[in-house]
Amino acid sequence: MRRIVPRTALRKMVKSEKLGLRLSACADLLVYLNFLLFLRRLAEEARTNAFQNRSRIIKPEHIIVAAKAILKKSKG
């Protein structure tokens, strides 16, 4: 796993998306953590989908189905 958190990228993303919103000193790290966990959930869901379809590799359709479920779960 990569060891560096792209903190500036995160801050830039907030700036472009929500004007006037800032991240406090530690919040960006937690956002990154949240992002990692989102990807993990997505990966797990995609894998189960692939297993159910007896596929050996993850295809785009597996991820699309997984994404629908996981994006719903990550609503705040």
Add this chain to the structure above:
Amino acid sequence: CSQKKTLEPKMPSSLVKRVFKDYVKMPVATESFGIVEKCTKKYFKRLWSDLAAFANHAGRKTVEASDVEVLMRRQRLVTDEIPLHVLIERHLPMDYRKLLIPVAMSGNKVIPEIKHK
């Protein structure tokens, strides 16, 4: 170079790819990564608006760590069985963990000073 500036900032795709690959532990079709990136984009869009809502609700313009924690609780990532610091320990590299979890140092000092606990 001028083209790069017009692009909106996003997570580096190599990072998204690497992390996703790490977590699936299965071969991934090359086209799939494009979809993953699209999902990330959607995810972040929602994330920022959620965080903005939380901060706004508290009458702040800065997203604090507590806002993110509340969000993760609502996503059922942080639960009573799995508190936040366990997730931090499991998933974040050491250097960053130090910034988030107070470590007792010699001379009765705690770094960083505990604010949000």
